[in-house]
Amino acid sequence: MQKVNRLKPFFENLVFEREDNNMIINFGPQHPSSHGQLRLILELDGELVTRAIPDVGYLHRGMEKMAENMIYNEFLPTTDRMDYIASTSNNYGFALAVEKLIGLEVPRRAQIIRMMLLELSRLTSHLFWIATHALDVGAMTVFLYAFREREYAMDLFEEYCGARLTHSAVRIGGVPLDLPQKWLIHLMKFINDMPEAIETYEGLLDQNRIWKMRLEEVGVITPEMAQSWGCSGPMLRGSGIAWDIRKEEPYELYDEVEFDVPVSDRCDSYGRYKIHMQEMRESLKILKQLIPMYKETSPELMAHAPKYISAPKEQIMTQNYSLMQHFVLVTQGMRPPVGEVYVATESPKGELGFYINSQGDPYPYRLKLRAPSFWHTSILQELLPGQYLADVVTIIGNANIVFGEIDR
């Protein structure tokens, strides 16, 4: 039934100079080291890339359209599927944007739990990054070690909310659950064990000749380039620009905890690798400080705002008015005030922004997701030309891109 010739790959309307000996190859969309459905159209002169055209959209699910057809609480689990490596950071970005829109104050305990989850998801993301990046470059051992530690972090997530990958553990207005018994003890054990693990990775990679040869001077992003292409997160800090939203525009309690922002002037892949490693240590530092802070808080978990947030479950079950409010909020959804916000948070990959335009309806009129990976993929068209084909894999892996986020 299928006509074979119709399935031939074709280069849509792309004009390439064909007089020379250049070769055009299709990298992806199904390629193990393209970290998702990335199709790169590369023009090669020998092994040197002379032109690169990234082609995305293979995972496009139309999340922005979906958001316009959903009530705010309904959309929250969808954000899990953006950066599925660190889904709590997406949940949180969205929840914070809606909270900013309606002007909510979140209880202190919820803030601390959120920060714990955020830092844990930063750790899982960075561990996943170092594992797959090392695997791409050829270091199999690191992959196995890093996945072991990632498993422990995921166990903590599982213990807290039951899910390992798509958590939805942050709600608009707070968090739904308090920490389970002994969770802090398990967290403490994780915090104590991690530094040694990070040292193991560094011991395997830092002075490794192959690792250094493949990362040093590869994928150089100058500060001007980083600014012009809208880089953020480790990609920006790897170019010597110290900009961490947690530090510069603190949200939650990031102004109360002490941590450093690692910056590197090297501008290359190796510098960014060092930043990721250092950031994991800083996350552990933050987690450590949060444990005593948690113990001093009162037990409220959700903000008190009957117009927007349902009352606690006990109250719903015992008080008629709370039950009515809950019914209205579940069936119709909350109606935030008319206006717009843009809220940026520091996700493990960079600046994750949510722009919400509300017209006072239960559905957002426009929701724009600003995902860092999208902007980090667009830089590939300037970054790849001049590099060797083997380095393409290093650069893609180093950019820490996730396709759920790019195509949305």
Next chain:
Amino acid sequence: MRKYIDKKNTQKKAYYNDRFYKAPQIPKEEVDSDEVFAKDVESLRSKFNIKETYIQRGQLVVYIEPKDIVKVITFLRDELAYNFLSELSAIDWLAKSGEFEIFYQMLSTSKRKRMRVKYFIKEKQEIQSVMGIYKSADWAEREMYDMFGVKITGHHYMKRILMPDDWHDHPLRKTYPLHGDEEAQWYEIDKIFGKEYRDIIGPEERDSAKIVEKDTHNFARIKHEVPFGAEYSEEPVDTDYQEEDGILIVRKLSKKDVKILKERP
């Protein structure tokens, strides 16, 4: 008569609205309330025609003329130190006023401030690309064209980015149905098999929640289990879940042989 459906906005609407409910407004603060923003707006006003400015939730919003956009963005980058263009997109107001609202979200790392530059354009009006100033606008503008059909001049590679090149219509417009239009239903069939196969295969079901009662090929059966591809009948069918030859070790299990215990032994 068939029920009339408004084609200007096919998106979901609240099924219940209180007649007397008036949505509150997020307060718009005066620009003078923030020193840095006041200075910025003053220097912008001296050069360009600024329509409206206010601060909302700590971020400056500036409405400008569409023709000034390249100059304004250059001015913001070079003179006012807004060194990042962090986001750029459009909002569809076609049903209300026949306009698109374009916004540019800017960030200044030295001042630690964020601002939004905005303007309105008519549906078919072309806008100038800011790719020459911020390269990050490259893909953002392509996405805006892809999703809204906003025409952009001066862009080096104006192609769709997320949707296929030959896709019909622009998905984020309010007139575009959530499950895709008729073209979308036939897109894959036309592309893979050819138009002549339309009758044989039929349109793609794009509503993932749709339940087809008589379909015994997919997971959409309701009421009872039916063997794959069997004729549909109202009567329930007894299905054995084990394959014909059975599995090693496990005895062939059929429903007739099963003994149901009344209570726990």
